[in-house]
Amino acid sequence: MFDTVLVANRGEIAVRVIRTLRSLGVRSVAVFSDADADARHVREADTAVRIGPAPAAESYLSIDRLLDAATRTGAQAVHPGYGFLAENAGFAQTCTEAGLVFIGPPASAISLMGDKIRAKETVKAAGVPVVPGSSGSGLSDDELAAAAREIGMPVLLKPSAGGGGKGMRLTRVESALMDEIAAARREARASFGDDTLLVERWIDRPRHIEIQVLADGHGNVVHLGERECSLQRRHQKIIEEAPSVLLDEATRAAMGEAAVQAARSCGYRGAGTVEFIVPGTDPSQYYFMEMNTRLQVEHPVTELVTGLDLVEWQLRVAAGEPLAFTQDDITLTGHAVEARVCAEDPSRGFLPSGGTVLRLQEPQGDGVRTDSGLTEGSEVGSLYDPMLSKVIAYGPDRPTALRKLRAALAGTVTLGVPTNAGFLRRLLAHPAVVSGEMDTGLVEREADTLVPDGVPEEVYEAAAAVRAQALAPGADGWTDPFSVPSGWRMGGQPAPLAFPLRVPGAEPVIHSVGRQAAPRVEEHTVLVEMHGVTHAFHRAGDWLGRDGDSWHVMDHDPVEASLSGAARSGVDTLAAPMPGTVTVVKVAVGDVVAAGQSLLVVEAMKMEHVISAPHAGTVTELDVTAGSTVAMDQVLAVVAPDETGGPGETGATGTAGTPGGTDEEARG
Known part of the structure; x- marks a missing residue:
């Protein structure tokens, strides 16, 4: 076994790898960028090395700086985690040439399976069924469109060099093909530095099943069963479980053997995942999609049902040890389900969020595990992927695991940064999820029903109670009545305290709280009783959280709001929907634009958001350029309406790309 290993990653996966390294002695x-100088993975490692400024290209993606850090610390091996350089064949090869062991497959396997076109041809030759699609690489736009027409609509456009939804476009009508090809190329080039595309037949209502494989350097290859990854949003996995309720033992064995053959076909070594698309109506008709040549985000569910530490076996295989078990030794016991907690705001269309973690509560124990890179005080920005943690539950059966995970998500508190924890909790209670009748489109179809409609009244009640407590009499027992928003007057009876409040994305309200019946406010919690139900809110600053949801409840100043909006019409003003970077500016001041015309593109956490004209008109203000860093709700441009266009003519602000997921998922 190695004496020292450098972890070439950040966040929860770095913390997770460090945990196994410690257990093995x-x-x-x-390694850390300037943005992560005080991060949890830095604190938990035995030693840490700064590798550059915040941008990933100058730190986590800098091969030279990573190798220099390994040399300075005497590391013998490098664990790439997932994302960043985990599936970069050049990085694996450079590590080997520098005398370092790359804890992953050979560079040749990464290169082969990283090219989806070559990968499909290779596994097909090994007898593994593949999805019908285009053949050959380097196809032009016209050739891709022709292949799509030959396959028949709908089709899926996919980058050859990556995966996880980045650059993927589901196209149902021929008239949209060229626009979708251009958009897919742009995002593929931004995510992977390669805009080569392929096109595949789209299978309606498919299920996504993947097989975990382990291979050593002595010719042994085994599979560790499957994971169901059908719960996705915009092609990004958000819930994974093992085993799948879809497969019987015969299908499981057949898919497992196909995965083993795929691994053998590329000379694989280490932990890897072979992904299949499966028609939900006929699980026996499965097709190879791709092979992810590294550890997966969802590996904990496999660990829990097999009892194996996959990171440990990555290390042992890389150190030259043979697998200590055969296929017959692998058994799946119980059921495990994982949920990915991401910095995104479901109430704002799942746009990336950010901020400072003011209060953190992450469940552990009694069949629950949280893999996280967070601490209280962590800054969540837009430079890296949005996944903050993974909550995993294990039980003797699927209903128990689902019940435990819902409870764990209800107890997950990340105040200061909006997350999807509450959304995931509700998703896990959806009848189709509970019954196991899922497909990859379920989340998209049901998303609106899983996002609360507005802000619950008890949230405002709790926020008002916090403010009322702050106005309680001082140590001398006296409070200036003119400082209290109560409508007090001489000789009058004490009136309820009234507070103007607002939550981003919702209309401001004035909420009153009675003096005598005010909710109980404690240091970190607020207890609110309404309609015979007691609601317990977690509290931190202006943030309140309950059952995985959170709200930023701020004071509202009507005069200030009126003045700030007087100079610009909200209808005409285009604001940043999320904190991020402007990557594309397509117009200039004075340009005449059509309703719905794409004007700018804002990117954050590897997600593109297209800003479109709200109506026909003229660009009168343009406050950003390509490369500008913007805050959420910052004004980007103003479009004065074309009077002839009619007041009812409006455009749309559409989302291109795939939020959520991780740097890991940007590579499959």
């Missing part, structure tokens, strides 16, 4: 080396 191996010294861990963390």
Whole structure:
């Protein structure tokens, strides 16, 4: 076994790898950018090395700086985690040439399986069924469109060099093909530096099943069963479980053997995942999609049902050890389900969020595990992927695991940064999920029903109670009545305290709270009783949280709001929907635009958001350029309406790309 291993990653996966290194008595080396100087993975490692400024290209993606850190700390091996350089064949090869062991497959396997076109041809030759699609690489736009027409609509456009939804476009009508090809190329080029595309037949209502494989350097390859990954949003996995309720033992064995053959076909070594698309109506008709040549985000569910530490076996295989078990030794016991908690706001269309973690509560124990890179005080920005943690539950059966995970998500508190924890909790209670009748389109179809409609009244009640407590009499027992928003007057009876409040994205309200019946406010909680139900809110600053949801309840100043909006019409003003970077500016001041015309593109956490003209008109203000960093709700441009266009003519602000997921998922 190695003495020292450098972990070339950040966040929850770095913390998770460090945990296994510690259990094996191996010294861990963390690396960090300036943005992560005080991050949890830096604190938990045995030693840490700064590798550059905040942008990933100058730190986590800098091969030279990573190798220099390994040399300075005496590391013998490098664990890439997932994302960043985990599936970069050049990085694996450079590590080997520098005398370092790359804890992953050979560079040749990464290169082969990283090219989806070559990968399909290779596994097909090995007898593994593949999805019908285009053949050959380097196809032009016209050739891709022709292949799509030959396959028949609908089709899926996919980057050859990546995966996880980045650059993927589901196209149902021929008239949209060229626009979708251009958009897919742009995002593929931004995510992977390669805009080569392929096109595949789209299978309606498919299920996504993947097989975990382990291969050593002595010719042994085994599979560790399957994971169901059908619960996705915009092609990004958000819930995974093992085993799948879809497969019987015969299908499981057949898919497992196909995965083993795929691994053998590329000379694989280490932990990897072979992904299949499966028609829900006929699980026996499965098709190879791709192979992810590294550890997966969802590996904990496999660990829990097999009892194996996959990171440990990555290390042992990389150190030259043979697998200590055969296929017959692998058994799946119980059921495990994982949920990905991401910095995104379901109430704002799942746009990436950010901020400072003011209060953190992450469940552990009694069949529940949380893999996280967070601490209280962590800054969540727009530079890296949005996944903050993974909550995993294990039970003797699927209903128990689902019940435990729902409870764990209800107890997950990340105040200061909006997350999808509450959305995931509700998703896990959806009848189709409970019954196991899922497909990859379920979340998209049901998303609106899983997002609360407006802000619950008890949230405002709790926020008002917090403010009322702050106005309680001082140590001398006296409070200036003119400082209290109560409508007090001489000789009058004490009136309820009234507070103007607002939650981003919702209309401001004035909420009153009675003096005598005010909710109980404690240091970190607020207890609100309404309609015979007691609601317990977690509290931190202006943030309130309950059952995985959170609200930022701020004071509302009507005069200030009126003045700030007087100069610009809200209808005409285009604001940033999320904190991020402007990557494309397509117009200039004075340009005449049509309703719905694409004007700018804002990117955050590897998601593109297209800003479109709200109506026909003229661009009168343009406050940003390509490369500008913007805050959420910052004004980007103003479009004065064309009077002839009619007041009812409006455009749309559409989302291109795939939020959520992780740097891991940007590569499959």
